[in-house]
Amino acid sequence: MTTEEVAEVLRGVYDPELAIDIVSLGLVYGIETMDGEVAVTITTTSPACPMGDALYGMTEAVLHYAFPLAKVDLELTHSPQWTVEMAERAALEELGLVRR
C-alpha cells in the first residue's frame, strides 16, 4: 500500500454536486501510509458544503473496501480553506476555468 495507490483509489470518490473526483479537485490534503495504516486528510470546497459528511463517509468506505486489512485514520478539515488553485487542470477544465 503506497500513497500513489491510495490516491488512485481516492480518484474513485466524487463530489456529488460537481461530479469531479476529490483528488482532481484538490480536496485531498494529505495521504500517509505506514505499517498497515493509512492516514488521509480531506476537505470540502466550502465550510458550508452540504456534502461534508457524505464525502467523509464515501472516502472512509472506499478506503475500507480497497484496503480491508488497513487501519484507516480519516480527518475532515477546513484549515487551510480550499481554493480553486488547489485543483488539477482536469478539474479546472471541468469547472470551465481553463479551456480544454
Added chain:
Amino acid sequence: MMRMNPSNSAPLGLVAPFLLMAPLGLLAAGLLLATSDASSLAGINAPRNVAAAHAAIIGGLTTAIMGAIYQLGPAVLGGRLVSQRLARIQFGFHAVSVPAFVWALLEWNVMWMSVAALGVVTSLVLFLINAVAAVGMRRPNSVTRAYLSAALVMLVITASLGVTWVSTLEHLWFPVTLGRLSGHAHMGLLGWLGLTMMGVSYQLVPMFNVVQKREPRLAWAALASTCGSALVGGLVLMSDPGREVRLSVAAAMAVGPALWSIDMLRLLLARSRRTLDVQGKATFLSLGFLAATIVLGLVVAVGEPLQDGDHSARWQLAYGICGIGGWAGIMWVGNSYKILPFLVWYHRYRFLAGRGRVPMINDIYDDRLATAVLWCYAGGVALLAAGAGLADLTVLRVGAGLLAGAVAAHLGTLGHILFAPHAAAAVAQPLGRGALR
C-alpha cells in the same frame, strides 16, 4: 460562514410534499390569469387578480419556502424542528385551506373566505412554531438567519393585516382601500418573499457556484433597508398617500433589493464554476425581472397620468407579475432543481456512495430539460407582464397559458426527480478501483 449538517435535516417524506404542492399554486395562478377578462385590467382588486396573487404567493411560493425552511433550518442554520408530526399536520391544513381560500376569493364569497382563512392562519401558526425553532432565531446571528428571522416577523404582520379584513372586508372600522391592499401586498412581497429569497440566496449562490474570493459586502445594509422600507413603506401606503410620497416609498423599497442585486452580481461574476447550470441562469434571469419590477414600481407610484380609465390596473398588474412571478418565481424554479435533487441524493444515495455505483446529483435531473422549463416559464412571465402593461388580453392570456404549461412541466420534472429510479441498476454493482461513479 455557516457549516452545514444535513444529517439534522427533516426527512424527505416531510419536505417533498411541500415542494410538490408549490407548483400547483403557481399553476392555479397561471390558469386563473389565462382565463382573465377585462375586469382584470380594470382593477387590481378584481377577484380574479386577488385569487391569482394568493394562489401564487400562499399556494406556490410560501409552500415552497415552508418546505425549504423545514429542510434548510436544521441543516444549515443549526436549528431544529419542534415536531415533525406538527409539520405534517400543518401540511394537511395548508393543502386543504389554501385552495379553498383561493376559490373563495375568486367567487368573492365572504363567508367561505373567513372559513378558509381560519385554516390558512392555523397553517401559518403551526408553521411558525416549527419555523422559529428551525431557523434558530435566538442563536448568534448569521446573514441567512437574520434575513429569515425578519421574514418570519413580516409574515406574521402581513397575515395579521389580511386576516383582519376577510371576515368583514373592513380594516377594523376603516374600509379596505387600494392603499391598504397595497400596504398588505408590499409587506408580503418585499417583507416575506423578498427577505426570504435574499437571505437564502446569500447561502446558496456562493455554495452552488463555488464562490471563494469574494464576500458579500452589502448584506446587512440590504437587510436593514428592506426591513425598514417594507414595514414603514407598507404602513405609509396603507394611508393612501399622494404621488410624491408614493414615489418616495417606491424608491426606498427599491434600495434593499438593489443592494442585494449588486452583491449577487459580484458573487456570480467571481464564481469558480464558470459553466452556469439552471440555478445560475435562474439567478441572472431573476435579477433581470427584479430590475423590471423596480422600474414598474416607480411607474405605478406615478399613478394617474400613466393610467387610462378602462385599464387603470394594467401597470399594477404588470408590476405584480414581474415581482411575484418573475423575481420570486424564477428564483424558486431555479433553486428547486438544486434543493430537491440534493435532498433525493442525500436521503437515497448517501449511504450507498462508496459502497457501490451511485448517480451524481447532476444525474438525478436533466439540466437541459430544467433549463427549457426555466426559459418557458420566464417567457410566460414576460408575455404575461407585457400583455398586462399593453392592456392586451390576448397576449396576457397566451403568456399565462405558457406560464401554466411551464409550471406543469416543472411539476413533472420534480416528480421525476423524486420518484424515478435513477441509475437503480448501477447502485448494487460491486465497487472497482477508480470506478465508484
